[in-house]
Amino acid sequence: MGTARAVRAGSSSAVAPEERLAAFPEVTGGHVAALEAVCSSLETDPHVLAGASRDWIGRYQGRAGVLVAPKDTDEVAAVMRVCAEAGLAVVPQGGKTGLVGGSVPLLAGDGGCGPDSGAKEVVLSLRRMNAIESIDVDAGVVHAQAGVVLESLEAAVAEAGFTVPLDLGAKGSCHVGGNVATNAGGIHFVRYGSLHGSVLGLEVVLPSGDVLDSRTSLRKNNTGYDLKQLFIGSEGTLGVITRVSLWLPPAPQAKSVALLGVDSFASAVALVRTARVHLGDAVSALEFMDRTSIECVLAHARGRDPLGTATPFYVLVEAAGASEPAVAAAMDSLLEHAMDSPKLGVLDGTLAADGQQAAELWHLREACTEGIMGAGAVYKYDLSLPTAQMYDVVESVRERMAGVDGAVVVGYGHLGDANLHLNIAVPEYSSEVEHLLEPYVYEATAALAGSISAEHGLGQMKASVAHYSQSKTALAYMRAIKDVFDPQGILNPGKVLV
Amino acid sequence: MGTARAVRAGSSSAVAPEERLAAFPEVTGGHVAALEAVCSSLETDPHVLAGASRDWIGRYQGRAGVLVAPKDTDEVAAVMRVCAEAGLAVVPQGGKTGLVGGSVPLLAGDGGCGPDSGAKEVVLSLRRMNAIESIDVDAGVVHAQAGVVLESLEAAVAEAGFTVPLDLGAKGSCHVGGNVATNAGGIHFVRYGSLHGSVLGLEVVLPSGDVLDSRTSLRKNNTGYDLKQLFIGSEGTLGVITRVSLWLPPAPQAKSVALLGVDSFASAVALVRTARVHLGDAVSALEFMDRTSIECVLAHARGRDPLGTATPFYVLVEAAGASEPAVAAAMDSLLEHAMDSPKLGVLDGTLAADGQQAAELWHLREACTEGIMGAGAVYKYDLSLPTAQMYDVVESVRERMAGVDGAVVVGYGHLGDANLHLNIAVPEYSSEVEHLLEPYVYEATAALAGSISAEHGLGQMKASVAHYSQSKTALAYMRAIKDVFDPQGILNPGKVLV
Incomplete structure (x- = not known):
């Protein structure tokens, strides 16, 4: 096939969700009857379907025609055969915790959910297959x-x-x-x-x-x-x-968690390099948060200021291993070195004395999502970037948002994996804000050869901007692979490839 | 495409290499001129090509029409365009250390190597791209x-x-x-x-x-x-x-290597489970050899009997980590437990005192290939199996080979990964021996839901028996994927999929 196939990268953001669904038939009572004959659990209540069609952060609200919840693989296969026969669009759904609208139906005009409502998508929930x-x-x-x-x-x-x-x-x-x-x-x-x-x-x-x-x-x-x-x-x-x-790896028998406050992002990066040397394979997590993230957690989620002094950046280090003394020795070696090396810029720090304290430190990091969501309507970006330049993007976005009243810009994430979660909270979603952010964030990421979606995926949010991280050649072959497995294009239309 | 595509699994072992090449044109002087125009290094000497067409264990001898050794990606791309245009078969070649004939041309009648010899394959060596x-x-x-x-x-x-x-x-x-x-x-x-x-x-x-x-x-x-x-x-x-x-993981700063002799394969399995518990993530290698393997090494490769007593099985354990005391403590904990637990069946053991001794212990394991090759013409199988049943296959093959004079059957490999290297040496390759071994070894592996090629791949040796480890559905989709990337089928024909 070569690359002769037309690649719509860079031009498809104009395709509305309604248009993407145009080719699919509406879910009818007849379809529901056919699905009911092969699947032991099925839902048509419009209110239930509306809930199943909304993502948890409330950014995407689509319209399901019906929800099926097969009890086993045979039922899933039978459902797929019914849908393939009818050419129906199918949205597989797990725990619905995604952040890019990948597991809910696309927006598709008015008329609500349920069969014969004009809705075009079958939600296939895996919730009953939980053995x-x-x-x-x-x-x-x-x-x-x-x-x-x-x-x-x-x-x-x-x-x-x-x-x-x-x-x-x-x-x-x-x-x-x-x-x-x-x-x-x-x-x-x-x-x-x-x-x-x-x-x-x-x-x-x-x-x-x-x-x-x-x-x-x-x-x-x-x-x-x-x-x-x-x-x-x-x-x-x-x-x-x-x-x-x-x-499955063996469960670590011992863990040690420390939180260090540092004076700059460069110090956080240097600290992470040092942590790798002293902890070796005992490294279990290397996370970071900026001070604004912590302030959001303190304001909107439970938690208390972790260190005596507020510091610009925080690095959470977890070591784990098969023996308590080995893990403690590794962490001690790191902390001793960190405190004695002025160039690492450590201003303050705390080592969890027990599991309770460790959980409190972890809570600060895990509550970042909740904290920023409490600050307003949130634009979320999940980027991979060269580690040393990761925070530059946060700072430049903060400058761009300086004129937006009430805007809060935070950066936190998996520093050891060069994975930045950039979040921007504003009083409400608006096209003005969106235009400030996009394509700016994607362009800045592409300029550094980063990934515009490190771990969240493309879903419906980023399907049309995949070209910032993938070549035309790659996108053309992805489309060819899609055609191999799903020649009718009925699985999760409008997601990943558009 | 579904599974409508015909899958030849189970029937294709009858297709001779000559037949697989039938559709391809012979390499001519004209082709060589076209390749010379785009590639800065090219070889046509029949003796050199014969060497490049023979695998290192001497089981496969094919016929290259020409060898190209591009200096960069642009030259590789240009070579591929010439070959695609002419429909020529191309065999990519690395260090040529494979064991299944994957990196050398197929056998294809008489006439030798070189352009206009009737040979049909272009060998594409990556040897100059070594930066x-x-x-x-x-x-x-x-x-x-x-x-x-x-x-x-x-x-x-x-x-x-x-x-x-x-x-x-x-x-x-x-x-x-x-x-x-x-x-x-x-x-x-x-x-x-x-x-x-x-x-x-x-x-x-x-x-x-x-x-x-x-x-x-x-x-x-x-x-x-x-x-x-x-x-x-x-x-x-x-x-x-x-x-x-x-x-790249951080280089371990400390290593510890021990060799334990145990009374049975079951004991070796129990010892490996114990090693995982005591070493945790410090596990660096968990290898095993049977006594016959050691005897082959002693007879045909340098090395001395490692323990005071000969034991039925040997387990090589390596621990590694960021600190010497932590690694030593983990290994001590394992050895103490192993020696004190009669049910682990440890009869003897040695802990390397330094790097030299560690290298000597490793040599025994690494020389198994050379040792068995010194014992004759070798049939090599590389199987993954449920760990506990892994050695049953060696024993049953040993029984089947009991009537073959001079046959030596050994089992060694990566016990921690359930990866068995089953090797059978005989005075010379023969169809009688082959019929004793095949399809018996593959059937025994498939019966245990094992893999007929754990790490060596399929190459030309096992392409026709892939169905013992892959379903018809999987093989059909593999073929479809091949068609996406290589619609003419010019890359490494006769390998992996036949």
Whole structure:
């Protein structure tokens, strides 16, 4: 196919959601009857559907024609066959904790939700497929259905002496299938790396109803192309993930958490480099927050000022390992060095004395999302950038927003992974503010060869701006891959590729 | 496309290499002139080409029509455009250390090598693209051309305080591009995991001459499908990897190596589970050898019997970490527990007192390949199996070979990754022996839901038996992916998919 296929990168932001749905039929009572015949749980109440069509931050409100909640893979496959036959658009839905509108229907005019309302999308919820099927203790692998909540998975594998190589603020609601579909990152990425390395196998129902099953306890299998990799981070546009086989590291037996206040972002970067040297593989998390983030947490979420003095930046360091003395020794070595090195710019710091104190320190970081949302309507950006230049983007956006009354600009995130969460709160969403921010933020990111979506994905929010981080050639081949798995384009239309 | 496409799994082993090449034109002097016009180094000497067409264990001898060795990506792209235009078959070649004939031309009748000899394949060597381009010390990432030898890469990043998350016996010859193309595993897989997690970006030249460039220092980038994952382990059948961006862990500052002799394979498995508990993330390698492997090493490679008594199985344990005391404490804890637990079946053991002794212990494991090759003509199998049942396959093959004079059957490998290297040496290759082994070994592996190629890949050896580890649905979609990137099928024909 070469690159002859037209790539609409850079021009598609003008395509309205309604237009993207134009080719699809409306969900009718007849469709509902056909789905009811193959799926044991189905919802048509307009109010329930409206809730399932709204993302949790309230930025996206679409219209579902019906919601199906299959109980097993066979039902998912049967649902897909009905939808493929009718050409219906299908939106796979996990815990609905995403931030880019990837798991809810697109906006599509008036008329509300439900069959025969003009709504065009079938929401396929994985919530009833929530069994933890088995844990292979020899291999350190869990086999689970896609709808298992991450926190439940963590609790189950902890009993067997393992941990899940993934931890997020949304763990109480997000589903492991959704984590895989969005290639979730989170706070332990710096230790355990990407899901591309941790997911050993998947069961995926394709738009045709075919089931692609690579579930395994084997860490090594080089017998052809690793197709499952394509579904990791495809945001439900290539297939519906129904089961996950996930590699499990041994649960750390000891942890140590410290919060250090530093005088500048450059010092935070230097501190992180030092932490890697002193902690080695005991590094468990390397997070940062600016002072404005902390102030948002203090104002809008519970928490108290963590250090005696307010400092411009905060670095949260977690070390973990198999033995208490080894972890303590590693952390001591880091702290001693940090306090004795003026060039690291450490102004103050605290080492958690127990689990309670550690949780309080972690709360400050985890409450950043809630804190900034309390400050207004929030524009959220999730960027990867060269570490040393990461905060420049926050500062330049702060300057751009100087004239907007009540604007609050914060930067926090996964410093060890060069992943910045840039958030801008304003009294209300407006096109003026949006024009100040976009495409500016994307251009600034692209200029530094960064990623405009480090861990949140593209969803419907960023599908039309993917070209800032992907070449035309790459986008053309992505489209060709989409055509292989979903030739009718019925899976999650308007997401990822537009 | 669904699964309507015909899948030849299970029936294609009858297709002779000659037949696979039938559709391709012969390499002519005209082709050589066209390639010479775009590539700064080119080889037509029949003897040189014969060498480049033979794999290092002497099992495969094909016929190259010409060898090109481009100096940069532009030359690779130009070569691909010439070959695509002429419909010529192209075999990408790295360090040629593979074990399944993936990097050499197929057998194709008589007539020798060189243009106008009837040979049909262009060998594309990456050997001149051997620059280590840069090391990003903030991110811990190296950017290198595909032809860099793994050992050179390790030496370069070690100077910057990092290590390569990959180590193999072939490190003195293998290329990092070949490592990625074959998704090489090796002895530190148990610590650092798969290249699917460690490769941050690739530059790939596609059969069309298009360049797909995802090189990056960013660990996180969720802006669409992760296309680079498809090339990891595709064995040069989808594109030619020209550059690699590889994540680097910090170099361990301390290591400790022990060799334990145990009374049974079950004890070896129990010991490995214990080692994970006591070493936690300090686990650096968990290898095993049976007594026959050691005897082959003693007979055919240098080395001395490592323990006072001969034991049925040997487990090599390496711990590594950021501090000497922490690593020593972890290893002590393991050894104390191992010696005090009769159920772990430890009969004897030794802890390396220094680097020299550690190297001697490692040599025993690394010399297994050489040792068994000294025992005759070797059939090599590389299997993943449920850990506890892994050695059953060795024992049953030993029984099957009981009637073959001079047959030696050994099992060794990466016990922590459930990866068994089953090797059978006989006085000479014969169809009788082959019929004893195949499809028996593959059937036994499939019966346990194992992988018939854990880390070596399929190459030309196992392309026709991939169906033992992959479903028809998976094979059909692999074929569709191949068609997306290589619609003419000119890249490495007869490998991976046949």
